[in-house]
Amino acid sequence: MENGEYSLGELAVRFGMQLRGDPDLRVARVATLLGADSGTISFLANPRYRRQLGATRATAVILTEEDSRDCPVAALIDPNPYLAYARIASMLHRAQPATAGIHASAVVSADAQLAATVTIGPLAVVEAGVQLDDGVYVGPGCILQAGASIGAHTRLTARVSVAGAVRIGRRCIVQPGAVIGYDGFGFAADRGAWVKVPQVGRVRIGDDVEIGANTSIDCGAIDDTVIENGVKLDNQIQVGHNVTIGEHTAIAACTGISGSTTIGRRCMIGGMVGFAGHLTIADDVAITGCSLVSASIRRPGSYSSSMPTQESRIWRRMVANLRRLAKQEHG
Amino acid sequence: MENGEYSLGELAVRFGMQLRGDPDLRVARVATLLGADSGTISFLANPRYRRQLGATRATAVILTEEDSRDCPVAALIDPNPYLAYARIASMLHRAQPATAGIHASAVVSADAQLAATVTIGPLAVVEAGVQLDDGVYVGPGCILQAGASIGAHTRLTARVSVAGAVRIGRRCIVQPGAVIGYDGFGFAADRGAWVKVPQVGRVRIGDDVEIGANTSIDCGAIDDTVIENGVKLDNQIQVGHNVTIGEHTAIAACTGISGSTTIGRRCMIGGMVGFAGHLTIADDVAITGCSLVSASIRRPGSYSSSMPTQESRIWRRMVANLRRLAKQEHG
Amino acid sequence: MENGEYSLGELAVRFGMQLRGDPDLRVARVATLLGADSGTISFLANPRYRRQLGATRATAVILTEEDSRDCPVAALIDPNPYLAYARIASMLHRAQPATAGIHASAVVSADAQLAATVTIGPLAVVEAGVQLDDGVYVGPGCILQAGASIGAHTRLTARVSVAGAVRIGRRCIVQPGAVIGYDGFGFAADRGAWVKVPQVGRVRIGDDVEIGANTSIDCGAIDDTVIENGVKLDNQIQVGHNVTIGEHTAIAACTGISGSTTIGRRCMIGGMVGFAGHLTIADDVAITGCSLVSASIRRPGSYSSSMPTQESRIWRRMVANLRRLAKQEHG
Numbered sequence: 001m002e003n004g005e006y007s008l009g010e011l012a013v014r015f016g017m018q019l020r021g022d023p024d025l026r027v028a029r030v031a032t033l034l035g036a037d038s039g040t041i042s043f044l045a046n047p048r049y050r051r052q053l054g055a056t057r058a059t060a061v062i063l064t065e066e067d068s069r070d071c072p073v074a075a076l077i078d079p080n081p082y083l084a085y086a087r088i089a090s091m092l093h094r095a096q097p098a099t100a101g102i103h104a105s106a107v108v109s110a111d112a113q114l115a116a117t118v119t120i121g122p123l124a125v126v127e128a129g130v131q132l133d134d135g136v137y138v139g140p141g142c143i144l145q146a147g148a149s150i151g152a153h154t155r156l157t158a159r160v161s162v163a164g165a166v167r168i169g170r171r172c173i174v175q176p177g178a179v180i181g182y183d184g185f186g187f188a189a190d191r192g193a194w195v196k197v198p199q200v201g202r203v204r205i206g207d208d209v210e211i212g213a214n215t216s217i218d219c220g221a222i223d224d225t226v227i228e229n230g231v232k233l234d235n236q237i238q239v240g241h242n243v244t245i246g247e248h249t250a251i252a253a254c255t256g257i258s259g260s261t262t263i264g265r266r267c268m269i270g271g272m273v274g275f276a277g278h279l280t281i282a283d284d285v286a287i288t289g290c291s292l293v294s295a296s297i298r299r300p301g302s303y304s305s306s307m308p309t310q311e312s313r314i315w316r317r318m319v320a321n322l323r324r325l326a327k328q329e330h331g
Numbered sequence: 332m333e334n335g336e337y338s339l340g341e342l343a344v345r346f347g348m349q350l351r352g353d354p355d356l357r358v359a360r361v362a363t364l365l366g367a368d369s370g371t372i373s374f375l376a377n378p379r380y381r382r383q384l385g386a387t388r389a390t391a392v393i394l395t396e397e398d399s400r401d402c403p404v405a406a407l408i409d410p411n412p413y414l415a416y417a418r419i420a421s422m423l424h425r426a427q428p429a430t431a432g433i434h435a436s437a438v439v440s441a442d443a444q445l446a447a448t449v450t451i452g453p454l455a456v457v458e459a460g461v462q463l464d465d466g467v468y469v470g471p472g473c474i475l476q477a478g479a480s481i482g483a484h485t486r487l488t489a490r491v492s493v494a495g496a497v498r499i500g501r502r503c504i505v506q507p508g509a510v511i512g513y514d515g516f517g518f519a520a521d522r523g524a525w526v527k528v529p530q531v532g533r534v535r536i537g538d539d540v541e542i543g544a545n546t547s548i549d550c551g552a553i554d555d556t557v558i559e560n561g562v563k564l565d566n567q568i569q570v571g572h573n574v575t576i577g578e579h580t581a582i583a584a585c586t587g588i589s590g591s592t593t594i595g596r597r598c599m600i601g602g603m604v605g606f607a608g609h610l611t612i613a614d615d616v617a618i619t620g621c622s623l624v625s626a627s628i629r630r631p632g633s634y635s636s637s638m639p640t641q642e643s644r645i646w647r648r649m650v651a652n653l654r655r656l657a658k659q660e661h662g
Numbered sequence: 663m664e665n666g667e668y669s670l671g672e673l674a675v676r677f678g679m680q681l682r683g684d685p686d687l688r689v690a691r692v693a694t695l696l697g698a699d700s701g702t703i704s705f706l707a708n709p710r711y712r713r714q715l716g717a718t719r720a721t722a723v724i725l726t727e728e729d730s731r732d733c734p735v736a737a738l739i740d741p742n743p744y745l746a747y748a749r750i751a752s753m754l755h756r757a758q759p760a761t762a763g764i765h766a767s768a769v770v771s772a773d774a775q776l777a778a779t780v781t782i783g784p785l786a787v788v789e790a791g792v793q794l795d796d797g798v799y800v801g802p803g804c805i806l807q808a809g810a811s812i813g814a815h816t817r818l819t820a821r822v823s824v825a826g827a828v829r830i831g832r833r834c835i836v837q838p839g840a841v842i843g844y845d846g847f848g849f850a851a852d853r854g855a856w857v858k859v860p861q862v863g864r865v866r867i868g869d870d871v872e873i874g875a876n877t878s879i880d881c882g883a884i885d886d887t888v889i890e891n892g893v894k895l896d897n898q899i900q901v902g903h904n905v906t907i908g909e910h911t912a913i914a915a916c917t918g919i920s921g922s923t924t925i926g927r928r929c930m931i932g933g934m935v936g937f938a939g940h941l942t943i944a945d946d947v948a949i950t951g952c953s954l955v956s957a958s959i960r961r962p963g964s965y966s967s968s969m970p971t972q973e974s975r976i977w978r979r980m981v982a983n984l985r986r987l988a989k990q991e992h993g
Contacts, residue, residue: 030862032884048940086850086859093860105769107436107453107471122769122787125453125471140769140787140805141823143471143489143507157844158805159823161472161490161507173858176805176823176841177876179507179544182488185565185583188417192597193561193579196504196541197417198424200361210849210858213823213841213878214508214898216544216566216584222363230855234847235878236545236900236918238567238584238602248855252847253878253900254918254936256567256585256602258620266854271900271918272936272954274585274603274621274637278379287640289920290936290954292603292621294639302643306936307650308956309949312964317657319969326979438767438784438802456784456802474802474820474838492803492821492838492875510838510875513819516896516914518872519748523928524892524910527835527872528748529755531692545839547875547897547915553694567876569898569915569933587898587916587933589951605916605934605952605968609710618971623934623952625970633974638981648988 004028004092008060008074011041015084017062021074027059030089041092045082062088098137106138109146121158133170141176148181151207165219169207175235177214180205184218184225184241184259197221199241206230212237212253221259234271246283270306335359335423339391339405342372346415348393352405358390361420372423376413393419429468437469440477452489464501472507479512482538496550500538500560508545511536515549515556515572515590528552530572537561543568543584552590565602577614601637666690666754670722670736673703677746679724683736689721692751703754707744724750760799768800771808783820795832803838810843813869827881831869837897839876842867846880846887846903846921859883861903868892874899874915883921896933908945932968 009023031040033049036058043062044053053061053070060074062084068075078084098119102108106120111128114120118132121140126132131149138144139158147164150156154172162168163181174180186197201220206229211217217239219225226244227233234253239245243257246265251257255269258277263269267281270289275281279293284300287293291305310318340354362371364380367389374393375384384392384401391405393415399406409415429450433439437451442459445451449463452471457463462480469475470489478495481487485503493499494512505511517528532551536558542548543566550556550572557575558564565584570576574588577596582588586600589608594600598612601620606612610624615631618624622636641649671685693702695711698720705724706715715723715732722736724746730737740746760781764770768782773790776782780794783802788794793811800806801820809826812818816834824830825843836842848859863882867889873879874897880887881903888906889895896915901907905919908927917931920939925931929943932951937943941955946962949955953967972980 030860030884035885046940080850080852082859083850083852083857086848086857089860089862090858093862103769107434123454123785127471140789140807141472141803145471145489158807159490159821159841173845175844177508177545177839177878179490179566182506182544183504185543185563186417187563187581188411188414190411190414194563194581195414195417196421197413198361198420200420200424212847213844213880214545214567214839214876216508218544218566222361223366232847232849232856234900235841235880236567236876236898238565240584250849250856252920253902254585254916258583258602271920272603272934276620278377288643289938289956291640292637294620294637297640303640304643304646305638305640306954306956307638307967307969309953309959309965309967310654312950312966314654314657315966318653321656322653322980322984323972323976325983326976438765454785458802472803476802476820490821508839508876510821510897513837513875514835516874516894517748518894518912519742519745521742521745525894525912526745526748527752528744529692529751531751531755545876545898547839549875549897553692554697567898569896571915585916589914589933603934607951609708619974622971623968625951625968628971634971635974635977636969636971638969641985645985645988649984652987653984 004094006091008076011088012076015076015078015087017084018065018077019074020068020071020077021060025059025074028092030085030092031058033058033061041076041088043081043085045085100135103140115152127164129164139176145181163203163219165202166205167202168205169209169229171207172205172209172211174211175213175215178211179216180211181217181219184221186221186241186259201225201242203227206247209233215239218243218259228265240277252289335425337422339407342419343407346407346409346418348415349396349408350405351399351402351408352391356390356405359423361416361423362389364389364392372407372419374412374416376416431466434471446483458495460495470507476512494534494550496533497536498533499536500540502538503536503540503542505542506544506546506566509542510547511542512548512550515552517552517572517590532556532572534558537578540564546570549574549590559596571608583620666756668753670738673750674738677738677740677749679746680727680739681736682730682733682739683722687721687736690754692747692754693720695720695723703738703750705743705747707747762797765802777814789826791826801838825865825881827864828867829864830867831871831891833869834867834871834873836873837875837877840873841878842873843879843881846883848883848903848921863887863903865889868909871895877901880905880921890927902939914951 005028012019027041033052033056042058102120103122106124108126109128112130115134124142127146129147133152135153137155141159145164151170159176166181181203183199187194202224205227212235215237218241228247230248232250238256240259242260244262249267251269252271254272257275261279263281264283280296286302288304336359343350358372364383364387373389433451434453437455439457440459443461446465455473458477460478464483466484468486472490476495482501490507497512512534514530518525533555537560546568548570559578561579563581569587571590573591575593580598582600583602585603588606592610594612595614611627617633619635667690674681689703695714695718704720724743764782765784768786770788771790774792777796786804789808791809795814797815799817803821807826813832821838828843843865845861849856864886868891877899879901890909892910894912900918902921904922906924911929913931914933916934919937923941925943926945942958948964950966
């Protein structure tokens with residue numbers, strides 16, 4: 001990261017925020033309310049942290065009109081402080097642009113199609129027929145297999161594996177350990193053993209998608225696995241073959257989605273949620289963490305089956321009650 | 332993949348299926364019922380997709396006698412359409428055989444024992460004492476540590492890590508990110524801290540085993556971790572030290588198996604199932620996704636503890652009831 | 663591993679254990695009670711295995727005074743046999759020290775700061791500004807990005823990815839597929855889409871920490887993600903941004919910890935546990951496997967919400983009862 005430095009006046013003008021305080025004060029870094037010191041800008045969005053506001057030593061805080069009354073330092077006022085923070089932080093902490101070029105230790109096929117502005121890091125493998133558009137960054141240890149295609153300004157940070165039948169869109173970010181486009185789990189039963197079902201579909205990933213560390217996305221069995229524009233996938237997510245995830249849906253870590261399930265647009269899925277296969281989930285569905293989705297969900301709303309932790313001795317009673325009821329009533 | 336092309340007559344004869352339709356029609360690719368066009372073969376196995384049959388534009392469909400009555404195109408009739416499909420698809424979509432040889436960028440010890448027909452991809456590492464049998468494929472970025480042994484025609488697709496004390500059988504497939512044979516989680520408590528217990532066992536994997544992306548299989552603590560013939564492991568599965576998984580058992584993604592648990596033969600384990608340690612699971616047990624197995628299972632059958640998702644407001648009542656009951660009755 | 667060989671007399675003296683048997687008998691390897699033969703030493707700690715004691719052919723067994731009465735071979739008596747076993751096994755099965763040096767195929771920046779005694783394996787990448795202290799082992803395929811710092815005698819076994827803003831302490835062990843210090847999951851909502859929040863914090867990992875295969879630890883969003891001394895993390899664990907894990911806490915595989923949650927010291931967390939974000943967990947808390955922690959836990963003790971598996975037909979009744987109650991009473 002390299003830091004910019006801006007005056008509060010510049011920030012207020014650029015982002016259309018009201019400023020209470022000295023417009024000539026300058027900030028160069030972000031900080032939490034409690035971790036802040038001079039030259040930093042902080043924010044208050046989660047009410048959980050409101051009690052920390054009075055003690056902050058930040059140069060300025062981004063917050064709502066209402067919270068600004070208790071702000072002991074300069075205030076940048078915005079109805080959505082977290083969004084304003086995201087934009088300002090992106091300006092202050094800009095990733096250093098990589099110098100385009102191919103590291104001498106990378107193994108790049110002469111039959112790959114590379115835009116002049118791509119960067120390929122040390123010990124990356126780029127096989128024949130791979131297409132890398134303008135400004136693509138392929139970090140150290142990435143493997144792009146024959147035929148894969150990566151859209152402009154997409155960044156594979158390091159050690160990402162992409163199979164041949166994969167198309168990734170523009171401005172995506174993929175973290176280390178992600179595995180995209182390899183065989184899904186398809187087997188036909190044959191008298192107590194299993195016969196492999198060839199997995200011949202592709203993976204199509206839209207623009208502005210983020211894919212977390214150690215996340216796996218299987219290729220389609222026949223048709224494609226599809227991740228639409230703006231989808232955000234956290235770490236260690238499993239996406240089975242022929243899953244579709246609709247635009248701008250965000251999914252937290254460790255969630256698993258079984259094959260042929262379709263998730264709608266703008267859904268918010270908690271961590272460690274399990275989806276059975278062949279389901280359809282409507283747009284604008286929220287699912288709390290650690291739930292199991294075993295049937296389709298047709299209407300927007302919030303859904304749960306996550307059981308909150310109790311003291312173990314109380315929990316054991318709850319389970320025993322449930323068992324006894326099932327015995328009594330159905331015998 | 333390279334495609335073959337076959338007449339329906341050839342397919343019917345080779346696989347012993349009844350054909351209703353023109354035996355000279357030819358197919359070269361598989362397709363879903365709805366995605367099919369001319370020259371493709373599709374199948375109907377899951378009743379969920381029966382309503383799509385009438386609209387298909389496939390050249391032929393593999394289905395049961397009963398479903399064949401409603402088939403608008405040529406029908407290949409089989410009592411197990413999915414199995415027949417698996418076999419035909421494998422014939423149509425054959426993986427291109429890799430050209431045997433060692434890529435110049437691979438780091439291969441002079442003390443490895445390599446059959447003449449092995450393929451080692453770019454930037455793979457093969458340490459001393461590794462044994463690779465006939466036709467083994469070691470994809471780009473794989474790491475085989477000193478002493479590992481890989482059976483004939485096994486395929487490590489890319490970026491697989493295999494520790495030294497690992498023996499993998501014949502015709503296995505291992506996907507990227509799989510980690511096989513490294514230390515299990517063994518620590519002895521010592522006045523509030525932990526002392527590492529050396530993990531000195533091996534991993535023995537049978538023939539025809541498939542191991543998914545980012546799956547981890549720990550070496551044994553003392554005795555071995557054992558995966559028997561024909562086992563199929565999906566992505567992101569955790570197999571603890573000294574686990575044994577019996578022949579032809581299939582386990583869906585994100586399941587975790589704690590140390591020293593033995594799972595029987597022909598079991599079908601759903602996704603995101605958790606197994607406590609030191610359990611014994613009988614042969615022919617099915618466990619639905621997102622269940623917790625905390626006690627041994629002695630008899631074949633279907634077992635569950637997965638709680639299906641409800642609307643959050645209803646779910647909160649269910650949890651509150653359970654809590655209240657536990658208080659009332661035992662309070 | 664290379665083996666040492668010791669007499670029972672030497673072991674008894676060195677570890678302060680009482681010996682019943684011939685002090686001149688020698689052992690060179692560890693074994694399970696049932697797998698033991700001459701020249702091996704075994705142990706009995708878990709009562710589950712007590713019935714195997716009578717049949718053992720080990721040269722000696724480490725066990726408690728009470729269990730020693732039934733021991734058919736030489737007995738080394740200790741009140742904590744598993745801990746004594748851990749120490750003796752570590753002496754018998756010592757990892758062969760790697761020869762310090764940099765493999766010719768590794769890509770090491772001239773601007774990295776390397777102690778003379780470091781080992782860097784084949785095809786590893788060490789970028790500018792990386793600091794490796796005495797005796798650090800960087801296994802094959804590891805990637806250390808610009809600025810990362812690794813403490814003395816830490817061992818990255820193979821294919822570990824470490825981002826630049828990461829400090830790992832001394833004597834740590836990190837297994838393959840671990841991803842440390844890349845972006846956490848931070849996005850601000852903007853009219854149905856997501857704006858990335860820059861992740862500018864670091865990861866600080868203490869001494870004597872073990873990190874399992876395919877485990878992911880995100881960098882902090884602003885402040886740091888912190889793993890304190892002596893923490894043991896199993897495979898496939900997800901640690902979100904700004905999590906803190908206190909000294910000597912042990913966490914089993916597949917657990918996920920959401921952002922900004924603080925876990926205390928000496929906790930024991932089972933496998934596949936889910937933690938919501940922004941929670942505080944006290945010291946000395948135990949949580950059973952497959953539980954969901956959705957609220958802070960202020961007092962030491964054992965906590966659960968894991969539902970044990972039933973036969974599926976009984977389980978369906980239990981769920982149906984729970985649903986019916988929720989309808990009747992609140993209707």
